[in-house]
Amino acid sequence: MTTPRLFIVIPCYNEQEVLPITAPMFLEKLNSLARDGKISEDSRVLFVNDGSKDKTWEIISDLAKQDEHYIGISQSRNRGHQNAVLAGLMEAKDKCDITISIDCDGQDDINAMDEMVDAYLDGCQVVYGVRSSRETDTFFKRATAQGFYKFLAMMGAEVVYNHADYRLISSRVLQEFANFKEVNLFLRGMIPLVGFKSTSVSYSRAERLAGESHYPLKKMIALAVDGITSLSVKPLRLITGFGVFVAFVSFIGVLWAIITAILGRTVAGWASTTCIVCFVSGVQLICLGIIGEYIGKIYMETKQRPRYIISERTWEQD
Ligand code: UDP
Ligand code: MG
Numbered sequence: 001m002t003t004p005r006l007f008i009v010i011p012c013y014n015e016q017e018v019l020p021i022t023a024p025m026f027l028e029k030l031n032s033l034a035r036d037g038k039i040s041e042d043s044r045v046l047f048v049n050d051g052s053k054d055k056t057w058e059i060i061s062d063l064a065k066q067d068e069h070y071i072g073i074s075q076s077r078n079r080g081h082q083n084a085v086l087a088g089l090m091e092a093k094d095k096c097d098i099t100i101s102i103d104c105d106g107q108d109d110i111n112a113m114d115e116m117v118d119a120y121l122d123g124c125q126v127v128y129g130v131r132s133s134r135e136t137d138t139f140f141k142r143a144t145a146q147g148f149y150k151f152l153a154m155m156g157a158e159v160v161y162n163h164a165d166y167r168l169i170s171s172r173v174l175q176e177f178a179n180f181k182e183v184n185l186f187l188r189g190m191i192p193l194v195g196f197k198s199t200s201v202s203y204s205r206a207e208r209l210a211g212e213s214h215y216p217l218k219k220m221i222a223l224a225v226d227g228i229t230s231l232s233v234k235p236l237r238l239i240t241g242f243g244v245f246v247a248f249v250s251f252i253g254v255l256w257a258i259i260t261a262i263l264g265r266t267v268a269g270w271a272s273t274t275c276i277v278c279f280v281s282g283v284q285l286i287c288l289g290i291i292g293e294y295i296g297k298i299y300m301e302t303k304q305r306p307r308y309i310i311s312e313r314t315w316e317q318d
Contacts, residue, residue, distance in 0.1 A: 156234030
């Protein structure tokens with residue numbers, strides 16, 4: 001096998017503080033992998049600017065001028081982390097043999113890349129980076145993130161535990177993945193669906209080197225809902241199951257009402273009636289909401305809008 005050409009794909013959104021610190025780290029890693037003969041010299045660090053409002057794109061353009069190993073593409077507007085990663089992967093797929101996607105904030109240990117590339121050289125097509133510890137995360141972030149994975153699994157969305165979007169994917173897998181046309185993206189759940197031999201590599205997650213997280217609780221919940229509704233219809237089944245359960249309980253309630261009526265013990269029960277009406281209408285609204293969530297997804301899918309639009313590149317396209 002010839003030495004593979006690696007593209008490190010890095011989504012960046014408003015990262016002017018951290019990019020000048022981490023960019024040289026990525027380049028250094030690329031160079032050291034090339035020195036060890038694991039990847040070819042013409043490997044690249046590919047930044048994807050996700051419509052940043054600060055100086056991120058200027059920084060990327062400057063880097064590209066300084067060293068040919070840095071290249072960048074810019075999305076026409078902010079589309080979110082998942083779309084930014086996808087744009088980078090699709091850009092890279094015909095130009096390289098392997099990609100590694102990683103966040104630009106230095107939280108994911110770049111030294112795990114050696115092991116990832118080794119696993120690829122051993123024949124794995126996908127290598128998941130898995131966090132071994134979360135000591136540096138706040139208690140809140142750790143608890144919510146772990147709850148996130150457990151909830152996903154419960155709802156039937158299979159994801160690799162504690163794996164975010166730090167992973168190696170070969171261009172072979174990306175060629176197949178390009179046929180997954182859905183616009184609702186949840187990469188960490190979709191990549192396993194492509195199949196091929198995979199493994200995981202564990203690393204410890206550090207703190208952000210600078211700048212602030214763009215994933216507050218609100219976005220994490222949105223990601224969880226996206227993950228569940230794009231990977232599984234289990235919530236719809238749960239609704240049906242719950243409906244059957246409520247119907248059964250109501251049936252018993254009706255029997256009870258009839259019996260007490262026959263025994264002549266009926267009292268005008270305003271409270272119980274109100275409680276039941278409130279409860280059932282609440283349940284119905286929740287169920288409608290869940291069903292609506294899926295219909296919304298269908299609506300977005302039928303539009304078939306582009307999943308990313310690249311407005312600029314740091315190099316001329318051939
Ligand atoms: N990011 C992006 N678009 C967005 C939000 C985030 O490309 O709309 C990038 C961001 O620059 C970073 C990565 O996604 O490289 C992960 O974001 P962040 O570090 O804020 O999330 P956290 O690690 O706190 O979950
Ligand atoms: Mg981060």
